[in-house]
Amino acid sequence: MHRRLATALTASAFALLTVIGAASAAEAAPADKPQVLAGWTQTSASSYNAWAAARGNQSAWAAYGFDWSTDYCSSSPDNPFGFPFATSCARHDFGYRNYKAQGTFSANKARIDSAFYEDLKRVCAGYGGATRSACDSTAWTYYQAVKAFG
Numbered sequence: 498m499h500r501r502l503a504t505a506l507t508a509s510a511f512a513l514l515t516v517i518g519a520a521s522a523a524e525a526a527p528a529d530k531p532q533v534l535a536g537w538t539q540t541s542a543s544s545y546n547a548w549a550a551a552r553g554n555q556s557a558w559a560a561y562g563f564d565w566s567t568d569y570c571s572s573s574p575d576n577p578f579g580f581p582f583a584t585s586c587a588r589h590d591f592g593y594r595n596y597k598a599q600g601t602f603s604a605n606k607a608r609i610d611s612a613f614y615e616d617l618k619r620v621c622a623g624y625g626g627a628t629r630s631a632c633d634s635t636a637w638t639y640y641q642a643v644k645a646f647g
Contacts, residue, residue: 531599
């Protein structure tokens with residue numbers, strides 16, 4: 498009787514561990530998550546565009562478990578002097594939050610900050626003359642702030 502009970506309990510425990518193991522594997526992020534994250538946090542316009550497309554279709558990336566939350570430009574204006582910096586700030590938040598969650602933030606911070614500055618400069622490229630100079634100056638100020646305090 499004890500042997501049957503022990504066998505049944507062992508089989509039940511094994512089945513439970515198998516189910517738990519399968520659930521954990523199903524919930525695990527795809528193995529290429531670090532590469533996808535790196536691809537979306539480069540300084541290039543193509544990296545920005547890929548991230549923006551993914552941001553617009555977050556459900557397609559749900560298995561990766563990315564943190565898409567943002568407070569945009571934190572305590573700074575999102576659109577200083579009318580310059581639309583909010584989306585650049587959202588990508589910057591994306592990089593910070595996801596690299597922190599991955600435990601590799603310090604190794605990637607400088608690149609994330611540089612990508613932010615390049616994003617801001619692309620915003621400013623749409624202006625001309627004194628307006629562009631003002632935008633570039635504001636972008637530089639935002640970049641210096643994240644570089645020092647981000």
